[in-house]
Amino acid sequence: MEMKATRRAYGEALIELAKCDPRVVVLDADLAHATFTTLFRDAFPERHYNMGIAEANMVDAAAGMSGTGLVPFCSTFAIFGTGRVYEQIRNCIAYPQLNVKLAMTHAGISVGEDGGSHQSVEDIALMRVIPNMTVICPADANETHDAVFAAAELNGPVYIRLARAETPVFEDELKKPFQLxxxxxxxxxxxxxxxxxxxxxxxxxxxxxxxxxxxxxxxxxxxxxxxxxxxxxxxxxxxxxxxxxxxxxxxxxxxxxxxxxxxxxxxxxxxxxxxxxxxxxxxxxxxxxxxxxxxxxxxxxxxxxxxxxxx
Amino acid sequence: MSTTYLNDLCKQIRRDIVNMIASASSGHPGGSLSCVELIVGAFSQMNFDAQNPAWPERDRFVLSKGHCAPALYAALARYGFFPVEELSTLRQLHSRLQGHPDCKKCPGIDASTGSLGQGVSVAVGMALGAKHQRKDFKVYVVTGDGELQEGQVWEAFMAASHYGLDNLTVMIDWNGLQIDGTNDQVMSLGALPDKLRAFGFELIELSDGNDIEQVVAAIKAPCNGKPKCILAHTTKGKGVSFMENNVGWHGKAPDNEQRLKALAELED
Incomplete structure (x- = not known):
């Protein structure tokens, strides 16, 4: 059975999405290699913005970019991309219901060796309590692909929770159509x-x-x-x-x-x-x-x- | 627009601010009064269509110090975005004029603000979005001085310089006061002009940010490929003698007697 981390599937899906949606841009906070937005960066260097180790500015800048008609996907580790910037997301993205996608990787304890400081086990709680927020966590690579496209289609904020660890890509009867x-x-x-x-x-x-x-x-x-x-x-x-x-x-x-x-x-x-x-x-x-x-x-x-x- | 016209407009907006906050019995007169020229200066130079506030090519304006919303609402009303009569609904249930700007509710508001430190980042994103799409519109953001104590503002400044956002103008309403006292009592801003230059701004320091001519000239000045910062020395509570430089008027509404006294001082 093929194994693939949902974070890698995310990076791959972004490339496909960007080919058919010129509004898509990607922001990262110096973790592009880990979130796999490097895949997107290599394909569309002019559409990838590294915002440095400054997550608060990243998500609020994404809010501003969405106000110019772009569809920004923001990525970093879930612990920083939800917890550290909770209030930025709440007030500048969800409150005005802006079209920003928050695709955060390395969620959960399966992050592994980095330990508790980097293992977000609260992100779902933080995001689902916010009005206007849609919360998705795909189970495998195919579902990640579909979730990215569904998020882009929805006009509003979406949190997509992604994993570091490789997991099986479901086949046959386990492969289901994705409907938000x-x-x-x-x-x-x-x-x-x-x-x-x-x-x-x-x-x-x-x-x-x-x-x-x-x-x-x-x-x-x-x-x-x-x-x-x-x-x-x-x-x-x-x-x-x-x-x-x-x-x-x-x-x-x-x-x-x-x-x-x-x-x-x-x-x-x-x-x-x-x-x-x-x-x-x-x-x-x-x-x-x-x-x-x-x-x-x-x-x-x-x-x-x-x-x-x-x- | 002539200087006389703009001065009259600023005075009108100050009367609106006093009336709105008195009517709501709640709001922030001190900072609202100090940033009037910065807002009017920007709107006097911006491209916008009050009848079509979502026009994609418009210049953007972000009031990062969102608690000074009354100044922005008054300007928007006077520039025709919504009826002047609506100003009296400030802070009331179901009003479009929320205590802090809400871009979903109020026409002409480009960003929901109020939580300090975030509007500059939003403006950076707008300016980056313009660059990305090779659009010519400009982005103006007004931030407070106390607001500069938020670390995120400096993240945004760094990004503005890194991405060469010469379509961005940051205006700092440097009235020197914040809720708990002077900037220096609460948390010193230190050598602010040096810090701003070091962060890569084309810096223009105004000796009087309540002088509309100075503000307009600074907005028109070239910025040589860098983001522009207008560091404006202003007076908190400007135009109302008993509010000027008085920190007690940061977030207090005038009663009716005080309202009438203030309006008398703000007559033409």
Missing amino acids: GRANVLREGKDAVIFSYGIMVNESLKAADMLAGNGVSAAVVNVHTIKPLDTACVLEYAAQCRNVFVAEEHSVIGGLGEAIAAALLEGGVHARFTRIGVQDRFGQSGKPAELLREYGLDAASIADKVLSKIV
């Missing part, structure tokens, strides 16, 4: 449903395989658009499966888990509900696989959690 705000059911099941996004989709699929060996039929739903949430799909699968798990490489506070919990309560669906995520702690150094294991986010941990909670 519409979750994709990757695996049907009747005993439990695992909602996830990003690199956790692959872990959830592997967990579902393990669970099948234990006689548990688990559905896996890829909620690539965290906001707006596909509430209809969430309620349908929660009602059908009764045991709801949300697996995310993010703090359990403020992430998809809480969004789904609210949807279930307000939708009147009674289900056994479990959040699988970073349990209100910071990340640390280690290999990505070791970290997923340590934080209970790898496939085996998800399967164990499902088995221990399912009724």
Whole structure:
């Protein structure tokens, strides 16, 4: 199976997008090699702006550029591109609803060796709380490509969360059409449903395989658009499966888990509900696989959690 | 436009500011009054169409010190962007004239501002966008002096110089006062002209930034391929004797008696 990081797929998608949309420009903050906007820079050097290690100025300058009719994509690491510049995004991009795309890489603990200072496990919370903001986290390279195009088509701010680690490129029945705000059911099941996004989709699929060996039929739903949430799909699968798990490489506070919990309560669906995520702690150094294991986010941990909670 | 006309306009805008803030019982008269000539100077030289405020080729104006919105609203109304009568809705529920400029609501506002330190970056992006698309429009931004304490402003200055944004004019309303006292009491700006030159600006320092002739001349002056900075010594509360150089009037609305007294001083 082909392996590719969503950040690389992002850099590649930008080139394709820029060929058909002359409004697209890309801004980076001295991390272009890591975010893979170098791929775009090499193809369109006159459309790539390095803003230096000055993220606040970068995102606000992007706001200004959008005011001249351009469609800026801003990239750096998620920790800096959301947390450090939260208020810039809120006041200068989202409040005036400007057409700026924030595509931030190195999200989550799978950043690995750089450690907790560089592992954003709060970015989804920070972005989804802002009015006018659309929040997407693609699960693989193809979905990243489609998310970039969908973001460009939408006239408004979009946050795209991307990963450093290489993950499988889904094939065959796992390859689904991408529609903004519409979750994709990757695996049907009747005993439990695992909602996830990003690199956790692959872990959830592997967990579902393990669970099948234990006689548990688990559905896996890829909620690539965290906001707006596909509430209809969430309620349908929660009602059908009764045991709801949300697996995310993010703090359990403020992430998809809480969004789904609210949807279930307000939708009147009674289900056994479990959040699988970073349990209100910071990340640390280690290999990505070791970290997923340590934080209970790898496939085996998800399967164990499902088995221990399912009724 | 003649100097007399512009002086009359500035005086009218000052009366509008006093009336608006008194009517709202809330707002920032001191800084609004100090930056009137900078705003009028810019608008007197800018290309725009008040009937078509979103005209893509227009020059852009960003009030980075967004709390001085009353000065900008009054200028926009007097330049025909919306009815003068609307000025009395400042800071009211459902008004287009929000406490700080909102580009989604109010015609003629090119950037939503208010959180200090960000408008210069937005203006840099606009100027960069113009360069990128080989468009001729210019970008003007007014920033406060206390606002220069925000590090992001210097990030923006660095970028303006790096990208050679000679279509950008940064105007600094240097009235020397901020909420908690003088700049030097709160956080010294140090050798400001030297710092600005060191950041790559074509610097024009105005001895009196409340002199419309000085402001207009500075806006018209060539900038030799660099971003331009007009460092304007102004008077906080300019035109109203009891507000001038009085930090207490940074964010306080005049009562009716004070309003009438101020208006009397601002008569033609």
